[in-house]
Amino acid sequence: MPPDTLEFEEPIAVLLKEIDALAMLPQTPARQAEIDGLARRIESIRADIYRRLTPWQRVLVARHPNRPTVLDYVSLLFTDFTEISGDRRFSDDRAMVTGFARYKDEPVLVVGHHKGGGDTKQKIFRNFGYAKPEGYRKALRTMKMAEKFGRAVIAFVDTPAAYPGVESEERGISEAIALNLREMAVLDVPVIVIVHGEGGSGGALGIAVGDRTLMSEFAIYSVIPPEGCAAILWRDSNRKIEAAEALKLTAPDLLGFGLIDRIIPEPVGGAHTNPGQAAAMLDAALTEALSEVSAMESGARLEARYQRFRAMGNAGITE
Amino acid sequence: MAWFKKARKPIATSTAEKPSRVPEGLWVKCPGCAQVIYNKDLEKNLSVCPKCAHHFRIGAAERLRALFDDEWTEHFPNLSSNNPLRFADTKQYSARLKQAIATTGLKDAIIVGTGRLDGIPVVIAAMEYAFIGGSMGVVMGEKITRAVEMALDARQPVLIVSCSGGARMMEGALSLMQMAKVSAALARLDRARVPYISILTDPTTGGVTASFAMLGDLNIAEPRALIGFAGPRVIEQTIRQKLPEGFQRSEFLVEHGMLDLVVDRRDMKATIARVLRFMRAETAHVAPPTRVEVAAAPALQEPSR
Ligand SMILES: [Zn+2]
Numbered sequence: 001m002p003p004d005t006l007e008f009e010e011p012i013a014v015l016l017k018e019i020d021a022l023a024m025l026p027q028t029p030a031r032q033a034e035i036d037g038l039a040r041r042i043e044s045i046r047a048d049i050y051r052r053l054t055p056w057q058r059v060l061v062a063r064h065p066n067r068p069t070v071l072d073y074v075s076l077l078f079t080d081f082t083e084i085s086g087d088r089r090f091s092d093d094r095a096m097v098t099g100f101a102r103y104k105d106e107p108v109l110v111v112g113h114h115k116g117g118g119d120t121k122q123k124i125f126r127n128f129g130y131a132k133p134e135g136y137r138k139a140l141r142t143m144k145m146a147e148k149f150g151r152a153v154i155a156f157v158d159t160p161a162a163y164p165g166v167e168s169e170e171r172g173i174s175e176a177i178a179l180n181l182r183e184m185a186v187l188d189v190p191v192i193v194i195v196h197g198e199g200g201s202g203g204a205l206g207i208a209v210g211d212r213t214l215m216s217e218f219a220i221y222s223v224i225p226p227e228g229c230a231a232i233l234w235r236d237s238n239r240k241i242e243a244a245e246a247l248k249l250t251a252p253d254l255l256g257f258g259l260i261d262r263i264i265p266e267p268v269g270g271a272h273t274n275p276g277q278a279a280a281m282l283d284a285a286l287t288e289a290l291s292e293v294s295a296m297e298s299g300a301r302l303e304a305r306y307q308r309f310r311a312m313g314n315a316g317i318t319e
Numbered sequence: 320m321a322w323f324k325k326a327r328k329p330i331a332t333s334t335a336e337k338p339s340r341v342p343e344g345l346w347v348k349c350p351g352c353a354q355v356i357y358n359k360d361l362e363k364n365l366s367v368c369p370k371c372a373h374h375f376r377i378g379a380a381e382r383l384r385a386l387f388d389d390e391w392t393e394h395f396p397n398l399s400s401n402n403p404l405r406f407a408d409t410k411q412y413s414a415r416l417k418q419a420i421a422t423t424g425l426k427d428a429i430i431v432g433t434g435r436l437d438g439i440p441v442v443i444a445a446m447e448y449a450f451i452g453g454s455m456g457v458v459m460g461e462k463i464t465r466a467v468e469m470a471l472d473a474r475q476p477v478l479i480v481s482c483s484g485g486a487r488m489m490e491g492a493l494s495l496m497q498m499a500k501v502s503a504a505l506a507r508l509d510r511a512r513v514p515y516i517s518i519l520t521d522p523t524t525g526g527v528t529a530s531f532a533m534l535g536d537l538n539i540a541e542p543r544a545l546i547g548f549a550g551p552r553v554i555e556q557t558i559r560q561k562l563p564e565g566f567q568r569s570e571f572l573v574e575h576g577m578l579d580l581v582v583d584r585r586d587m588k589a590t591i592a593r594v595l596r597f598m599r600a601e602t603a604h605v606a607p608p609t610r611v612e613v614a615a616a617p618a619l620q621e622p623s624r
Contacts, residue, residue: 165549174547177530178530185503222492248492310500
């Protein structure tokens with residue numbers, strides 16, 4: 001199977017191989033027509049598959065190694081990026097990127113998890129997107145700076161989870177996430193959250209409290225990874241497919257529950273198949289959200305942010 | 320929105336007050352020192368072993384009795400989950416809920432009460448571990464948020480006693496968002512300079528720790544409580560080795576600067592009363608000198624929304 005296709009894209013992988021084989025032969029107009037025909041079939045099969053992705057398939061797309069990262073979106077949609085390092089307490093966490101940039105010529109702060117993309121060395125450098133306490137503290141430090149200078153915050157969420165290791169616990173991962181939740185709730189500048197990949201529980205939420213939450217079409221947002229949920233409730237992590245369905249972790253699910261504000265459409269086949277187009281789609285949603293929120297007076301914006309989270313889950317309560 | 324309440328007596332009367340982690344029977348063997356203890360002696364000692372100070376897990380109602388002076392008022396007892404995800408694993412979540420309601424006499428894993436602690440009017444939210452592991456779903460998030468908002472309106476200190484495995488999986492991302500919801504309420508309380516004491520008991524893990532349990536003006540733990548974000552088994556899988564003895568216990572957290580103090584349950588109430596007075600909490604009947612408009616106790620009797 002070509003490395004970029006997922007397990008459920010097998011029919012596409014087969015056709016891609018056929019195209020590769022044909023491309024090795026001497027070119028003739030007839031052969032080219034054959035290749036074009038196969039390419040069209042791939043498009044139609046892909047459209048078919050992506051029209052009815054199962055929750056577990058969405059998990060696989062959301063975790064695709066080539067899925068665009070925060071820095072891909074920065075280079076496609078932002079200018080003048082200046083990365084800011086360190087929490088001024090312990091170290092610099094590369095799983096969390098923070099920096100100043102211009103968006104539509106307006107200075108903003110970008111924060112975001114970074115999983116490292118498709119390259120193994122980069123993945124290790126970024127700790128696979130598992131941020132430690134210093135990552136959350138760096139994010140908060142820079143967000144306070146954005147507040148100080150009256151600049152909006154754009155948060156890109158894509159993490160499997162906060163790092164579940166000994167040093168995370170020793171250095172207070174719980175306190176770091178908790179403080180971000182509390183302080184982001186009252187951060188006095190516009191905050192737009194974009195869940196574009198994996199919204200992995202508290203590790204995601206730690207930079208995801210804001211005025212608007214946008215979520216990419218094939219992204220996921222969950223209280224626990226399906227594998228972990230299956231291991232606990234089914235006592236068998238292989239039941240992850242059922243767990244993924246039960247957890248209601250897809251973008252349409254979250255929109256239905258009122259936990260996100262808008263779904264950002266993705267190219268057929270997922271953002272990784274056409275990052276430029278994915279960025280353009282994200283751009284449109286971000287521009288609209290940011291201008292709505294920026295137009296609000298500070299007190300009204302903070303009250304609306306409070307009420308937004310205040311209402312979450314209330315439909316699940318019988319009184 | 321209706322605010323339900325009913326008066327609770329300091330002596331166990333209703334079914335809700337029965338659950339205690341002290342096993343049934345006249346005599347109890349302490350897991351800490353293997354000493355056999357007379358059941359009544361243990362209860363009189365707040366379920367702490369008189370010989371070795373092992374802290375037995377206690378229920379929410381017992382916890383509130385141990386902290387309030389005398390009578391206290393329960394709020395919002397009727398809120399219950401309507402299973403918003405229609406979640407089912409090997410068992411229906413609705414069946415798990417029904418069973419938990421039957422065994423605990425509670426509608427969810429938390430009791431919110433108002434009363435006095437050493438004369439100081441306070442709001443206390445205490446978790447019930449016997450209710451699906453004390454897990455936090457939409458009901459717990461809402462009840463704690465209301466408790467914090469009540470405390471803010473009345474300018475009374477709020478105490479949250481955590482005893483929870485974390486967010487409730489069966490309510491998916493809805494339960495995750497409760498972390499943000501409660502933390503947002505605590506942000507307002509913080510800015511208003513109303514005291515919040517977090518009391519962490521065994522166990523306090525996951526999304527509960529990574530939100531309100533770590534946001535107290537003071538974070539106070541009982542001895543040897545398991546407190547952490549990731550569960551020990553998850554961490555062992557990550558690092559592929561055994562964790563050291565005492566890892567993620569209260570004393571470990573104090574050593575790493577993550578807790579303000581570890582307090583024996585028998586000293587908890589006195590300690591809280593002392594620190595609340597530092598935080599300018601006032602005994603009832605005495606009007607706070609700088610905040611004349613405060614009519615704390617009546618406001619809590621008939622809270623307006
Ligand atoms: Zn003992």
